Amino acid sequence: MHGVVAAIKADFGCLFVAALFIIIMASTIIFATILTPPAHNPFV
Numbered sequence: 001m002h003g004v005v006a007a008i009k010a011d012f013g014c015l016f017v018a019a020l021f022i023i024i025m026a027s028t029i030i031f032a033t034i035l036t037p038p039a040h041n042p043f044v
Contacts, residue, residue, distance in 0.1 A: 008015070
């Protein structure tokens, strides 16, 4: 278990970037869903 913790700490920067990327993508999708006009918009 200690080796796993050490590996996670060593890769924390990479994991942080990956998590941040996922959070940004999720929030982008959520905001796009909220701000997108209804489907009957002719530009959709």
